[in-house]
Amino acid sequence: MEKKSTFELxxxxxxxxxxxxxxxxxQIARLAGNAKWSRVVGYALHANPDPANIPCxxxxxxxxxxxxxxxxxxxxxQADLLRADGxxxxxxxxxxxxxxxxxxx
DNA sequence: TTAATGACCTATC
DNA sequence: CGATAGGCCATTA
Numbered sequence: 001m002e003k004k005s006t007f008e009l010x011x012x013x014x015x016x017x018x019x020x021x022x023x024x025x026x027q028i029a030r031l032a033g034n035a036k037w038s039r040v041v042g043y044a045l046h047a048n049p050d051p052a053n054i055p056c057x058x059x060x061x062x063x064x065x066x067x068x069x070x071x072x073x074x075x076x077x078q079a080d081l082l083r084a085d086g087x088x089x090x091x092x093x094x095x096x097x098x099x100x101x102x103x104x105x
Numbered sequence: 106t107t108a109a110t111g112a113c114c115t116a117t118c
Numbered sequence: 119c120g121a122t123a124g125g126c127c128a129t130t131a
Binding site for chain 1: 111112113114115
């Protein structure tokens with residue numbers, strides 16, 4: 001039943017995000033293979049069927065701002081998780097992409 | 106089945 | 119340089 005759907009590709013990229021770094025939807029979409037999956041990427045993370053291996057909290061938009069709706073338990077929790085990874089989360093739940101934007105190994 | 110929406114980005118004027 | 123518009127894929131109703 002699983003045939004490597006777009007979600008799998010997106011999850012695969014998100015899973016490659018190293019600790020202490022964050023990736024953007026567009027970047028993930030690009031690494032996934034198509035730079036137009038940006039929307040589907042957000043959808044995939046929104047579905048987040050495997051939050052255990054899909055740290056959506058490490059995924060931020062182009063502005064470095066986290067999502068308005070978190071699934072792990074609370075958006076403020078995400079900021080805490082990012083901080084636990086050594087990431088600097090701003091007061092507005094924004095991350096410094098200039099320092100943590102994952103290059104995409 | 107069709108239609109509409111969505112945690113977005115990129116390109117162009 | 120700055121701002122606007124459009125587009126693309128998948129999911130859900």
